[in-house]
Amino acid sequence: MFGMGFFEILLVAVIAIIALGPEKLPTAMVEVARFFKKFKSGIDEAKSTLDNELQLSDMKEEASKFKAQIDNVKSSVKLENLDLGVNDILNEEPKPAPTKKEEPQGEKVSFKKKESSSSSDKFKVNKKDKENEGADA
Numbered sequence: 001m002f003g004m005g006f007f008e009i010l011l012v013a014v015i016a017i018i019a020l021g022p023e024k025l026p027t028a029m030v031e032v033a034r035f036f037k038k039f040k041s042g043i044d045e046a047k048s049t050l051d052n053e054l055q056l057s058d059m060k061e062e063a064s065k066f067k068a069q070i071d072n073v074k075s076s077v078k079l080e081n082l083d084l085g086v087n088d089i090l091n092e093e094p095k096p097a098p099t100k101k102e103e104p105q106g107e108k109v110s111f112k113k114k115e116s117s118s119s120s121d122k123f124k125v126n127k128k129d130k131e132n133e134g135a136d137a
Contacts (some may be wrong), residue, residue, distance in 0.1 A: 002014075020028050 016028070017025060
């Protein structure tokens with residue numbers, strides 16, 4: 001405690017008993033304890049206030065950096081120099097709408113079933129087809 005050893009504390013206690021006497025010693029100890037308690041709470045309060053102020057100053061510093069960055073961006077981007085081509089678009093004459101080109105009429109495709117063919121007709125082989133296969137081989 002306060003860099004004092006057991007012997008030093010015992011010596012201070014003996015001197016306090018002799019100087020104050022046994023009657024005043026308990027009240028003096030209570031007052032000394034209150035003083036240390038108030039002193040310690042005052043120091044803790046000062047530390048917390050200092051920490052809050054340092055955090056607040058750090059936050060202000062960061063805010064000023066961000067503000068400076070925003071100002072730099074604002075100054076580098078001017079709306080007058082920004083050319084999006086809006087004037088060209090507004091001044092252009094309208095182009096005629098494209099006409100539909102006639103596509104050549106091709107074979108019409110239908111997905112309807114033919115009624116005349118039966119399922120057995122699908123697997124029938126014509127003699128002409130057999131002859132063509134034999135000639136190819």
